[in-house]
Amino acid sequence: MxxxxxxxxxxxxxxxxxxxxxxxxxxxxxxxxxxxxxxxxxxxxxxxxNRAAQAMHGKRSATIGLVVPTVANTIFAEVVQAFNDTVSAQGFTLLLASHGYDLEVEYRLVRKLLEHRVDALAVVGLDHSPGTFRLIAEQRVPLLAIWNYLADSPLPCIGVDNREAGRLAAEHLVALGHRRIGMVFPATFDNDRARDRKTAATAVFRAAGIELQDRWQVEVPYSIAQAKAACLELLAGEDRPSALLCANDVIAQGAIYAAARLGIAIPASLSVIGIGDFAGSAQMEPALTTVRIPAQQIGISAGQAIVEAIGRPDADFMIRSRVELELIMRTSTGIAAEMVRP
Amino acid sequence: MxxxxxxxxxxxxxxxxxxxxxxxxxxxxxxxxxxxxxxxxxxxxxxxxNRAAQAMHGKRSATIGLVVPTVANTIFAEVVQAFNDTVSAQGFTLLLASHGYDLEVEYRLVRKLLEHRVDALAVVGLDHSPGTFRLIAEQRVPLLAIWNYLADSPLPCIGVDNREAGRLAAEHLVALGHRRIGMVFPATFDNDRARDRKTAATAVFRAAGIELQDRWQVEVPYSIAQAKAACLELLAGEDRPSALLCANDVIAQGAIYAAARLGIAIPASLSVIGIGDFAGSAQMEPALTTVRIPAQQIGISAGQAIVEAIGRPDADFMIRSRVELELIMRTSTGIAAEMVRP
DNA sequence: AACACTCTTGCAAATGTTTTCATTAATTCT
DNA sequence: AGAATTAATGAAAACATTTGCAAGAGTGTT
Missing domain, CATH: 1.10.260.40 (lambda repressor-like DNA-binding domains)
Structure with missing residues (x-):
């Protein structure tokens, strides 16, 4: 048979x-x-x-490659889901790859995806190795950066302006009167999202005449456990910041748990703000104040844009779409203690 | 050019x-x-x-299909990551599909993956439509069920015994003296994992002479927000259970937030237990008592097994591997209030 | 020096589709 | 009714590779 x-x-x-x-x-x-x-x-x-035979004939392979840093935590879960749903509804199948924040690995993954003749590629962020760019240019495969937006980005992008995200978060803390501010960020090397957020936030603080203490700046990977551990250390003792600006909600959740463990009242004695508004941020107690990144909307728009780009193979593909950020004030931030008049 | x-x-x-x-x-x-x-x-x-041309020649396509209910929350994130890493290291690329707990959708997705001539397929759980089984049998593609283990499963599986998971969780509550028990589960139709956990837990309670009150049994989808909302309702008022058994950690996290909101002390006046030990469960305050499912180990083993199966295409593929569950006692469960002697 | 090997390499067939072009059948128009 | 369209189908080339087979070039043996 x-x-x-x-x-x-x-x-x-x-x-x-x-x-x-x-x-x-x-x-x-x-x-x-x-x-x-x-x-x-x-x-x-x-x-x-047999799609393989079909693809061989120069036709579509009906696949789209998606390269993300990681699927192991909440950060990209929602975009991946929305993106997948969108392109899947149009008959495409997703080829998924994750590189663990290593752009050299990303290069190899992209190569592998191109071997499979994906009809288009989506990647996270705008930081990529030159090799990756060269590869994709040579193959003339539509490439879309998701998650980030930059007005003068070298490639099509759909996402948010991370500088604005950093700015919004920082301004919120400044508006509440905080001057003793800690920042909890991952390594910004090879990660334009974290880098942009951090520099924009730093600029806001500087403009407000706030001096950032080195001892309150910590670097952690994107993990609740490590964020909590780092914050336990940061928040121990009397000499601690009155507010923590976290690179994203995962880290912010860790910070909140650390405060809870130490019996530090939020927001009375400590404010915590995140960026992202991931699943669970709204439900946690205290509910996390954050800058909302509409992940689902990004995923859907990206899916639509990329399918459309596949539809017109000749027209060169350039779209730069900025989706709006929104400061979501919840109960994890409050007026700085020293500003509260009796 | x-x-x-x-x-x-x-x-x-x-x-x-x-x-x-x-x-x-x-x-x-x-x-x-x-x-x-x-x-x-x-x-x-x-x-x-061009892998397509290669695949056409009857050779490997060097792809593996993975079908999960969802990637939008933490539940499967870790398995997907571990599985992907493992097969990726062997040169395979992952074709990902998600069906949102709808087995009819799953059928169509499997069909699509087979069109792409995946070298093997992994699915979550043992509940699948007859059409899906027929399809895969006809195509002679190695099929592996992950997440679940069943001694007499009709297909190869690597995962945990969900009945044992339900049993462990229930026994823990019984051992702590709880008799007023609520259960928060998703719909068990088309979801053998939830079903097995629930029936096993129910059996334990019955054996202990505990009568389950209908008003304390609620059905919610896998979402922190909806779990929290449902639990807010369940826990309002005086007539509430002393312990909550949740189908998984996502729901349990929602339950804990609900209790926090209502000012119900955990574990003093309410115990909450989950199943899964997802990212963040250990870090939250109170830390979640749960039955640990070693997702990473499942992902790795599954990846290895499936690559091996691809290696011997003639030998028929049958492996049933049970990975061990472990009750992780943390601070979200405690002795039932009525058992505590002054 | 002839023989039997072993290494390398090229030729050509095969893989499962899609698509262009041509052919035949059916329909419409005058 | 005959011509001119239009619709439906088939034949065959093309797509980018892999691999069995065969041939040529070295190498060692007697």
Whole structure:
């Protein structure tokens, strides 16, 4: 019992392979009666068409590559889901790869995805190795950066302005009167998102005449556990900041748990702000004040844009779409203690 | 400027296409000097081999399909990551699909993955539509169920015994003297994991002579927000359970936030137990008592098993591997109030 | 020096589709 | 009714690779 191919089905239906192909790809070109017969033969033989052969013919592979730093935590879960749903509804399948914040690994992954002849590629952020860019340019595959927006980005992008995110968060703390501010960020090397947020926030603080104490700046990877551990250390003792600006909600959640453990009242004695508004941030107690990144909207828009780009292979693909950030004030931030008049 | 194919590279290197192919697939068969020349030509021309053409030849497609209910929350994030890392290290690329707990959607996704001629398929759990099973059997693609273990499962599986998970959680509550018990579960239709956990837990309670009050059994989807909302309702008023058994940690986190909001002390007046030990469960305050599912280990083992299965296409693939559960006692559960002697 | 090997390499067939072009059948128009 | 369209199908080339087979070039043996 051999796997049925298109000629097997054709024989079974008493037509030529060409007709079977047309039934699959341009059903309107074939007579309803023949179509019925072919569909029956397909059904009966259990035929499943071979996309590889189709792709080989220069046609679409009907796949889209998505490269993310990680799927292991909440950060990108929502975009990935929304993006996948969107392109999947259009008949595409997602090839997923994750590089763990290592751009050299990313290069290899992109290469692998190109070997599979993905019809388009989406990556997170605008920081990529030159090799990656060269590769994609050579292959003329539509490439879309998601998550970040930059007015003069070298490649199409759909996302948020991370400098604005940093600015919004910082301004919120400044507006509440905080001057003793700690920042908890991951390494900003190879990570333009964290870098942009941090520099923008720093600029705001500087403009407000706030001096950032080195001892309140800590570097942690994106992990609740490590963020909590780092914050436990940072917040121990009397000499601690009155507010913590965290690179994203995962870190902010860690910070809040650390404060809870230490019995530090939020927001009375400590304010914590995150960036992202990930799942759970709104529900936690205290609810996390954050700069909302509309992940779902990004995923959907990105999916639509990329499908559209695949649709016009000749037109060169350039879109720069900024989705709006929003400061979501919840209960994890409050007026700085020293500003509260009795 | 046309994209270089294998014959272009061959010409550039002054060899035949066959030799180039051998350099890519069986490097040891070609003379080191020629190999060098070919590699140089590949480099110079920016050639990227076409997996589609390769797959068409009956060879491997070097892809593995993974179908999960969702990637939008923490539940499967860790397995997906570990699985991806493992197979990726072996040169495979992941085709990802998510069906949102709808087995009819799953059928269509599986079909799509088979069109792409994945070398193997992994799915979550043992509940699947008959069509899905038929499809996969016809195509003779190795199929592996992850997350669940069942001694007499109809297909290879690597995961945990969900009945045991439910049992461990329930026994823990019973051991602490709880008799007024609520359960927060998602719909168990089409979801063998939730179903197994629930029936096992129910059996334990019944054996302990505990009567489950209908008003304390609630059904919620896997979402922190909805779990919290449901628990706010469940826990309002005086007539509430002393312990909550949650189908998984996502729901349990929602329950804990609900209690925090209502000012119900955990574990003094309410115990909450989850299943899963997802990221953040250990760090939250109070730290969540849970039945640990070693997601990473499952992902790695599953990746290894499936790659191995691809390696021996003739031998039929059957593995049933149970990974051990472990009750992790933290601070969200405690002795039932009515058992505490002054 | 002839023989039997082993290494390398090229030729050509095969893989499963899609698509262009041509052919035949059916329909419409005058 | 005959010509001119239009619709439906088939034949065959094309797509980019892999691999079995065969041939040529060295190498060691007698």
């Amino acid at each position: 051999i796997k049925p191919d298109i000629v097997f089905v054709a024989k079974l239906a008493g037509v030529s392979p060409a007709t079977v192909s047309r039934v699959m790809n341009h059903p309107d070109l074939v007579h309803p009666a023949t179509r019925k017969r072919v569909e029956l033969a397909v059904e009966k033989s259990g035929y499943i068409r | 046309i994209k270089p194919d294998i014959v272009f590279v061959a010409k550039l290197a002054g060899v035949s296409p066959a030799t180039v192919s051998r350099v890519m697939n069986h490097p040891d068969l070609v003379h080191p000097a020629t190999r060098k020349r070919v590699e140089l030509a590949v480099e110079k021309s920016g050639y990227i081999r």
